[in-house]
Amino acid sequence: MTDATFSSRAITKRPIDWWRWSGRVFLVFLLLFTVLPMVWMVLTSIKTQFAAMQYPPQWWPAEPTLQNYARLLDPSNSVGQEFLRYFWNSFYVALTTTVIGVVVAVPAAYAFSRFRFPGRTFLFFSVLLRNMFPAVVFLMPLFLLMRWLGLVNTHGSLILTYLTFGLPLSIWLLKGFYDNIPIQLEQAARIDGATRFQAFILIVMPLSSPGIIATSIFSFIGAWNEYVYAYTFLSKQESMTLPVGIQRFFTEFATDWPGLMAATFLMSVPVVVLFLVLQKYFVRALTEGAVKN
Amino acid sequence: MAEVVLKEVVKHYGAHIAVNHVSLTVGDGEFVALVGPSGCGKTTTLNLVAGLIPMSGGEIHIADRLVNDLDPKDRDIAMVFQNYALYPNKSVYKNLAFPLQMRKLAKPDIDAKVKEAARVLDITHLLERRPRELSGGQQQRVALGRALVRDPAVFLMDEPLSNLDAKLRVQMRSELKRFHQDLHTTVIYVTHDQLEAVTMADKMAVMSGGFLQQYDAPDMVFAKPVNTFVAGFIGSPAMSLVPVQVVRKGDAVWLRSVDGWEFELSAENGHKALSATSDKVVLGARHSTLRIHKSAEPGTVPGRVYIVEPTGDVTFAQVKLGASIIIVSLDPHFPIAPDEPVFVEFNQNKLHLFDGETQMALAAA
Amino acid sequence: MSTVTGQAAFAGDPAVSPRRAGLLRRIVNHRADYLYVLPAIVVMLVVIGYPIYYTIELSLFKTPPNLQMKDKIFVGLDNYVTILRSASFRDVTLNTLIWTAGSTLFAFLLGLGAALSLHREFMGRGVLRALLLIPYVVSAVAASYVWKWLYHSDFGVIGALAVQFQLSDRPINFLDNLHSVLPSLIVVNIWKEFSFAMIMLMAGLQTVPDQLLRAAQVDGANAWQRFWHVTFPHLKSVSMVTVLLLMVANFNSFIIPWIMTGGGPAGASDIWITQIYNLAFGRQRYGVASAYSVILFIVMMTLGYFYVRALTRGDEARAG
Ligand SMILES: Nc1ncnc2c1ncn2[C@@H]1O[C@H](COP(=O)(O)OP(=O)(O)OP(=O)(O)O)[C@@H](O)[C@H]1O
Numbered sequence: 008m009t010d011a012t013f014s015s016r017a018i019t020k021r022p023i024d025w026w027r028w029s030g031r032v033f034l035v036f037l038l039l040f041t042v043l044p045m046v047w048m049v050l051t052s053i054k055t056q057f058a059a060m061q062y063p064p065q066w067w068p069a070e071p072t073l074q075n076y077a078r079l080l081d082p083s084n085s086v087g088q089e090f091l092r093y094f095w096n097s098f099y100v101a102l103t104t105t106v107i108g109v110v111v112a113v114p115a116a117y118a119f120s121r122f123r124f125p126g127r128t129f130l131f132f133s134v135l136l137r138n139m140f141p142a143v144v145f146l147m148p149l150f151l152l153m154r155w156l157g158l159v160n161t162h163g164s165l166i167l168t169y170l171t172f173g174l175p176l177s178i179w180l181l182k183g184f185y186d187n188i189p190i191q192l193e194q195a196a197r198i199d200g201a202t203r204f205q206a207f208i209l210i211v212m213p214l215s216s217p218g219i220i221a222t223s224i225f226s227f228i229g230a231w232n233e234y235v236y237a238y239t240f241l242s243k244q245e246s247m248t249l250p251v252g253i254q255r256f257f258t259e260f261a262t263d264w265p266g267l268m269a270a271t272f273l274m275s276v277p278v279v280v281l282f283l284v285l286q287k288y289f290v291r292a293l294t295e296g297a298v299k300n
Numbered sequence: 301m302a303e304v305v306l307k308e309v310v311k312h313y314g315a316h317i318a319v320n321h322v323s324l325t326v327g328d329g330e331f332v333a334l335v336g337p338s339g340c341g342k343t344t345t346l347n348l349v350a351g352l353i354p355m356s357g358g359e360i361h362i363a364d365r366l367v368n369d370l371d372p373k374d375r376d377i378a379m380v381f382q383n384y385a386l387y388p389n390k391s392v393y394k395n396l397a398f399p400l401q402m403r404k405l406a407k408p409d410i411d412a413k414v415k416e417a418a419r420v421l422d423i424t425h426l427l428e429r430r431p432r433e434l435s436g437g438q439q440q441r442v443a444l445g446r447a448l449v450r451d452p453a454v455f456l457m458d459e460p461l462s463n464l465d466a467k468l469r470v471q472m473r474s475e476l477k478r479f480h481q482d483l484h485t486t487v488i489y490v491t492h493d494q495l496e497a498v499t500m501a502d503k504m505a506v507m508s509g510g511f512l513q514q515y516d517a518p519d520m521v522f523a524k525p526v527n528t529f530v531a532g533f534i535g536s537p538a539m540s541l542v543p544v545q546v547v548r549k550g551d552a553v554w555l556r557s558v559d560g561w562e563f564e565l566s567a568e569n570g571h572k573a574l575s576a577t578s579d580k581v582v583l584g585a586r587h588s589t590l591r592i593h594k595s596a597e598p599g600t601v602p603g604r605v606y607i608v609e610p611t612g613d614v615t616f617a618q619v620k621l622g623a624s625i626i627i628v629s630l631d632p633h634f635p636i637a638p639d640e641p642v643f644v645e646f647n648q649n650k651l652h653l654f655d656g657e658t659q660m661a662l663a664a665a
Numbered sequence: 666m667s668t669v670t671g672q673a674a675f676a677g678d679p680a681v682s683p684r685r686a687g688l689l690r691r692i693v694n695h696r697a698d699y700l701y702v703l704p705a706i707v708v709m710l711v712v713i714g715y716p717i718y719y720t721i722e723l724s725l726f727k728t729p730p731n732l733q734m735k736d737k738i739f740v741g742l743d744n745y746v747t748i749l750r751s752a753s754f755r756d757v758t759l760n761t762l763i764w765t766a767g768s769t770l771f772a773f774l775l776g777l778g779a780a781l782s783l784h785r786e787f788m789g790r791g792v793l794r795a796l797l798l799i800p801y802v803v804s805a806v807a808a809s810y811v812w813k814w815l816y817h818s819d820f821g822v823i824g825a826l827a828v829q830f831q832l833s834d835r836p837i838n839f840l841d842n843l844h845s846v847l848p849s850l851i852v853v854n855i856w857k858e859f860s861f862a863m864i865m866l867m868a869g870l871q872t873v874p875d876q877l878l879r880a881a882q883v884d885g886a887n888a889w890q891r892f893w894h895v896t897f898p899h900l901k902s903v904s905m906v907t908v909l910l911l912m913v914a915n916f917n918s919f920i921i922p923w924i925m926t927g928g929g930p931a932g933a934s935d936i937w938i939t940q941i942y943n944l945a946f947g948r949q950r951y952g953v954a955s956a957y958s959v960i961l962f963i964v965m966m967t968l969g970y971f972y973v974r975a976l977t978r979g980d981e982a983r984a985g
């Protein structure tokens with residue numbers, strides 16, 4: 008049996024590795040599937056309104072123009088003003104959510120990782136289960152709650168909501184990082200003369216910074232992209248975030264596809280850049296906890 | 301004056317008792333080894349002394365001070381961890397400096413002390429490296445250095461050599477012993493390795509199942525194990541233990557096995573055997589005290605060679621006496637083959653007898 | 666300050682630390698530990714506990730359209746009956762199942778294929794992985810608009826391409842057609858999330874021991890046999906978690922159908938979530954919408970149970 012395998016291999020020398028080739032073909036297909044829509048978005052965004060509305064389409068813009076971008080980024084016209092305001096709102100909400108989220112999640116995750124207090128497991132799973140609840144279940148009561156709190160049309164309502172929605176995941180991610188820091192390091196620090204708090208700040212925190220970065224990217228991207236709550240809670244134009252604002256923008260200039268594509272592109276830039284720069288952490292955050300190692 | 305005293309120390313983990321009413325006194329400048337099988341509570345005991353985990357009961361005194369409620373940092377102790385616990389994001393220098401910084405020493409003092417410790421441990425050339433760029437032995441030295449810089453009253457060490465290869469372990473063992481001889485600081489040293497305990501320690505504390513079994517000088521633990529657990533744990537290979545029955549034949553006292561063989565005890569051993577709570581006793585004999593004969597002689601018991609293990613200096617033979625196996629050490633030139641029938645002679649002056657019920661050593665009445 | 670001394674005294678006195686401390690005592694003993702989680706717990710309770718309670722409560726009432734909830738009328742299980750009896754319920758449920766199953770299945774399969782193809786080291790692998798992940802990172806709102814434009818009935822590039830390659834004689838109306846609308850939306854959803862499955866499975870693949878694959882190769886297993894007997898069993902638990910997470914995400918997804926079609930045409934792309942949103946915020950029927958939410962919630966809890974089980978198995982394995 009073994010002999011036969013060896014000899015057949017010797018004769019055919021290098022058989023075509025069908026698996027490898029089908030993998031390559033598949034990757035090319037996936038790449039096209041992924042990239043072409045984005046390419047078309049960019050191509051459309053540098054067309055004029057007139058060029059975009061042609062049949063058959065101009066595959067390559069005859070007269071490429073950055074006019075759509077200029078209009079969106081120019082604070083002196085009303086469209087630019089509006090767009091920049093949405094942009095700033097999104098940024099403010101996402102950043103605040105991220106910062107507060109980390110401040111709350113770090114001690115909680117540390118406790119979940121280190122202490123064995125009664126109810127710890129229960130608390131942890133209630134935190135986890137939160138991930139399963141559909142946003143709409145919370146939408147109505149939260150909307151009523153926000154109305155009651157007088158927070159409708161404020162960024163506070165979004166930050167509060169995103170925090171809760173981000174926290175379970177943040178805690179879960181960070182816990183994974185703390186689990187990987189040996190408890191002996193803290194013990195050593197305490198013997199070396201540090202208090203519990205000092206041991207945490209001086210030894211554990213620096214070691215968990217990749218986790219904190221990963222968690223931050225995650226909550227930032229999540230908050231930046233969120234639509235449902237922003238759509239429900241915000242009705243005033245000046246408080247809207249990008250995903251909601253852009254829709255308004257679209258309904259007002261119903262047929263301005265190049266403008267919409269330019270806006271979509273600009274909206275995606277911050278998260279894509281953030282992702283590309285901190286890809287390593289993002290991927291780690293995504294897979295942490297789901298994969299045993 | 302840094303005596304460490306444990307009084308009735310208890311530690312529970314839920315219903316599990318990891319340390320069960322342990323009392324012992326470690327004299328000033330003494331080197332005490334804590335030995336026992338895995339999971340017997342050695343690390344837990346050490347952590348209790350260090351103050352890293354709260355006690356469930358009892359008292360710990362260090363240098364005549366009740367330290368129950370003191371933070372680790374206030375106990376004037378240093379600890380070397382099994383996996384070294386070096387701060388991975390700090391250089392060797394900063395690792396060594398950390399305990400001094402925490403004690404708010406002035407920069408020049410810190411520098412001087414770190415350099416001195418590095419010189420003593422021969423790690424000066426490593427000061428700028430990160431822990432992961434060091435070999436196991438080097439990491440071990442740094443861990444030791446971090447404990448040394450502070451000049452603490454008590455050193456606690458949790459299997460500090462267990463991650464090193466055999467050769468390095470022997471070398472570090474002598475160095476540790478040398479340090480202790482020079483510094484004369486109190487040391488509590490946890491180890492799996494009896495040889496480490498025997499070669500380095502002034503006293504040995506044998507633990508099992510959370511209980512302290514015996515606390516004595518290593519040669520005493522070896523010569524007079526208090527119970528079958530210690531007898532079976534200490535020594536390599538361990539003492540052979542065979543359950544037997546005590547029978548009187550007129551004035552004489554005999555031991556008889558369920559497998560049929562029997563031999564007569566000396567008068568002194570006979571007294572011991574009779575002091576047992578029942579007629580069941582456990583016979584113990586170290587390999588070096590047994591002799592093998594090729595033919596039946598008075599006082600010998602018949603057996604069959606099971607396995608022969610030459611180790612170079614000495615050959616160990618496992619001999620089956622009925623269902624029980626005993627280990628005998630032999631001269632490497634002694635002619636012996638598996639399955640050969642042999643006759644084993646017990647040295648009456650060196651055999652051990654334990655109560656079959658309580659498992660405690662039987663003393664001459 | 667008093668907490669600290671109190672606790673220290675507690676731990677130090679052997680008389681008050683008996684063998685089996687009562688639950689209350691253990692809680693008291695550990696009270697400092699709770700401080701770390703307290704901020705998180707409080708926020709959760711307000712923003713999660715209360716809404717769940719309130720949704721269940723509202724599902725038993727007929728609510729006035731003006732949101733003056735003090736005027737609500739108790740109707741028992743009427744809302745549930747209304748939903749289960751309604752003509753649309755069956756269609757919407759079917760849509761939901763097709764949407765969830767289709768998206769999950771294809772996203773997982775594409776992700777698996779991508780992970781396997783990307784497992785081997787080659788030039789540009791990192792770049793490729795990053796490119797494939799971009800759709801997962803961008804907002805679903807952006808994705809929806811881009812695809813809406815791609816699908817445009819007159820000027821959409823996909824329709825134009827179909828004509829170009831003579832697959833169709835005129836531009837296709839993807840989103841305004843009862844039969845093509847749901848599959849078209851599913852394609853967008855797959856585009857958006859297949860790389861999530863890819864990343865998870867790539868991480869899973871890294872846990873497959875190389876030695877085992879080599880051993881199988883020495884034993885004469887071909888590529889498919891190696892995948893089936895060695896790789897796949899190692900991917901099982903990651904696959905479980907991935908599929909469950911995708912299912913949950915798809916059951917809950919709202920943005921793509923909402924922005925692209927709003928559930929239309931004629932409800933052909935209406936799924937539970939869009940239906941609930943319409944009921945609540947379109948027709949102000951909060952009671953009925955709440956009852957709908959509770960039903961969805963029960964389905965989610967069932968999935969959640971399996972999710973937690975799959976996750977904790979990993980957790981225990983890591984701890985042990
Ligand atoms: N944090 C803990 N929670 C629950 N049980 C624990 C904990 N730490 C230790 N134990 C239990 O207490 C017992 C003693 O543990 P300990 O670590 O002291 O053993 P050890 O003698 O150091 O063993 P080894 O030689 O393997 O290091 C073990 O049975 C262990 O399972």
Ligand SMILES: [Mg+2]
Binds near residue numbers: 342343344458
């Ligand atoms: Mg230990």
